[in-house]
Amino acid sequence: MKTTLLSIAALLTVSATYAQTTWNADKAHSRVGFTVTHLLLSEVDGNFKTFDAKMTANKPDLSDAVIDLTADVSSINTENDRRDGDLKSDKYFDVAKFPTLTFKSTSFQKVEGKKYKVMGNLTMHGITKPITLDAVLTGPVVMENPRGKQEKAGLKINGTIKRSDFAIGTIPVAVVSDEVELKANGEFVKQEATTAEKK
Template identity: 70%
Template sequence: MKRLLVTPLVALLALPFAQAQTQTWNVDKSHAKVGFTVTHLMLSEVDGNFKTFDAKITSGKPDLSDAVFEMTADVNSIDTDNDRRDTHLKSPDFFDAAKNPTVTFKSTSFKKVEAKKYKAMGNLTMHGITKPVTLDVVMNGPVTQEGRNGKQDKVGFKVNGQIKRSDFSLGTIPVTVVSDEVELKANAEFIKQDGATAEKK
């Protein structure tokens, strides 16, 4: 009987310690960009990005080797340096921003390939459709820097991947006009949050 009681008790006592190890890193939006590239008429590349987005990382290990990434981008903030094209992209012909106002991604695994290179696998949701994707990630850091607010832990990520817009029913324009392949690109710094281990207190 004692043994049956001890195991749940140990697990319960260990829970606050496990929670205390969880780290949260928030994106530094002044040093971050989330965008994409498509090919036009099989001749030139057109770049776009989302002006409004948010992202965070949670990790139980200091080296972020078990990182979980979450990102949300506002479709209405899409910017390709052409107002007419941006309006078309927000329309029902493409993203249908009125019905599907966000693009989201949440990782399901993060595995080291070599040195600073990783593979992030997760679920990408666009246009109301969710598909699994694999992204190539380069991690720089983490490092500790002295700033105006004292010491801060920071880490940088460069992310690349490729999807097909047809998988997300994004537009019926022929691939000879706009490529089916879309390159996803993100570059961001993240800052470790002091309050992330508030469970300790």
């Protein structure tokens, strides 16, 4: 009997250890964007209007978060229809062959306070590369709204990649910079908790 009770206690401990929560992006308050430099003079901003993003974590403070992002490249928007059409063509993103870009984190390391380093794999234009980004995590906090209480967290991510690493465009860097600044931010809403046994 004693052995049985110990076994049950051990199983409960393992389940608690592997309890996992999922946090989905509130898309009305989230954005996935980028900035490039044009003619060495001005910055041009763009974003992907259609995307999905979530975080999963075991720790209540999200300090072990895993970030997953998928964006529909055909939803690219730079506020210029002609330029957007060019970016979708085979000269750049080639959305007919590579309709999505994805990012999945492999490490979420605290630097200090709310600041983190996020490492992960970015797949774009059929090429996967490891990248490192800076992040600021705010919360989680419990918010009151007409639908009741919701637990939310804010996440800002930014960093720089090279478009040449992903074979996106051969246009000279004097026209469009090789360096692309990535900028993503959003509100994440906690979903119903799951456990390893439910996977």
